[in-house]
Amino acid sequence: MSRIRLLRYTAPLLALALVAACGGTTRDDADDAGPADEGASADPNADFQTGLSIAMLPKSVNNPYFDASSSGAEAAATALEGTFEYTGPSDASASSQVSYIDTLSQQATDVILLSANDPNALCSSLDQARAGGSVVVTFDSDVDPACRDLFVSQVNSDEVGLALLEMAAGQIGGDGEVAILSATANATNQNAWIDVIESELESNPSYADIELVDVVYGDDEDEKSFSETQGLLQAHPDLSAIISPTTVGIAAAARYLSGSEYKGEVALTGLGTPNQMREFVTDGTVTEFALWDPTALGELAAYTGAAAASGIITGAEGETFTAGDLGEYTVGADGVVTLGPPTRFNADNIGDFDF
Template identity: 55%
Template sequence: MKHPLFRRALFAAPAAAAVLFASACGGTTIDDAQDSETTGPTGTADPNAEIPEGLNIDFLPKQLNNPYSDIVNAGGAVAVEELAGNFTERGGTEPTADSQVEYINAASQAGSDVIVIAANDPDAVCPALNEARDNGSAIVGYDSNANCTDIFVNQSSDELIGTALVEMISEQIGGEGTFAVLSATPNATNQNAWIAAMEEVMAENEEYADLEMVDVVYGNDDDLDSFQKMQGLMQSYPDLDGVVSPTTVGVAAAARYVSDSEYKGEVAVTGLGTPNQMSQYIHDGTVEEFALWNPSDLGYLAGYAGAALKAGQITGAEGETFQAGELGEYTVGADGEIVLGEPTRFNADNVDDFDF
């Protein structure tokens, strides 16, 4: 069946520049909240604090016009609408830290209450984020964290994702052989954490002793660049058994290359992708299985987490809880991490049951 949050998000997809939502309902306002006792990231959590209407919540993806980010932020827009806030999507078309700094500053100057960011670099964006926090913004990382966020909404745990990726490539190449990784950008914190988790899983489990990761290359979350990097991998390693791409842009580009090459049926392609972009490669036999969480849910959870943070329901301390709309109750883990859940695997049996 089609996921309910994604169906809702179809009616609230964010525009490339800004999409604003307002509510005519009565209730707590930002001015009311500012008159109450100090709560939030620098104060004491009050789980019963009301989320004020009219919060300005800015989503900064790694880049605009990325199919995955579009789905994530559509979920965020739904959450902000439910919270009677104002949603804005900001960003450039290149996945660089310099580009993000510009839009962080713009959000701060516009009076953003919450900045939700998928960082292109864990450190380079921090001076701008810290300044935005000083100006009153609560800072939420999602998808790819920075080293200066108040909380981080993780699509899954690094260990769960790393384990799923290793299990899939191992199953698809018969438990032994060589594979390479086609990643996004060299500084993407989520990609690097997942690759490190893969290496740890392989090192700690004897069943993977005959697997060898021979290379990691970077397609910069660009379709053409990723396609060319996949081509380069096969030229460098003509006997390669498989490729793992933990990025939706990369895995689709890798599958497209293999589907029209002599390697189809010989080289396994797996990783993290969306059912809509990968179903054709499942059905034509290029890809056996891949995984992902529901991207719309990730944005939806990040929107609610940011509002809870700004309202003071949570501060980012371990053990705090908050309600995330239709997703239910979530608990803040160690280091301010909030985990959406386990990744879902997609194959010929279920890929057509999802629409995102």
């Protein structure tokens, strides 16, 4: 948190800090509380500053994944009696995000929620925003930790990479060529998951018969992801599976496969929303894929930013806060707050989800 923001809330935050120093109450502690605690506020938002301006800047707009995230963030902002703005470029590039960060900084936005297209290229603008009093919380895709206050991660990176590889291996019987259709080459989350996949393929004997033959980038653009899928299949005639750890990419790849001779022959898995992928599961193009709830991710990001802007947390490891109905969360190392494990979707359960 910036020094300016700390000064803005010094008086009320000193009181909060003293309470925290004496020991907070977790959900389990509250269950055991006696009659003396009955007069305490039951409102989980009572300690949050009201009237905060919260803005979400995704990798790109017109993306169902980020649309869902924005709805969660807006719900949190409304619950906290704040204002919400959803803004961003139509293309997933770091240079396009810079002007939006600068505008939000000039508007003295209290909380900027950012899914970054590059880990370093945005740092200068983010530093200026923080110096001006904005709390910067990255979500989905991080920047250098020195350039933001906190990062809200979907899940542990290892869990995502392992899940993607497990699904692909299961669908091809543990044998064959696989390729990856990613988003942008500099996306930190995508690259972390790909690193896990590559490491497992090199070191885990369970995957000894699987070969990663290519990694391509659709830049989170539908048409480019569609054409990259076509290119992969032409370049690798023996390809067994495509892993696409991006909601835009997996939907575009599924659309291509569903109308081609490769349907049912080349497996496709990755990260997608149930509403995007339902038709492709129904028609047999896709067997199983995974994702976390992007609405909950946006909601948690907004609560995390509001908690920092309100002085409830500073980003230090071990701090806790309550994110509305999502419950209590703990800040981890490097200011990371993690939503939870991914959910796998298939024909048996996809009808139970609507996002």
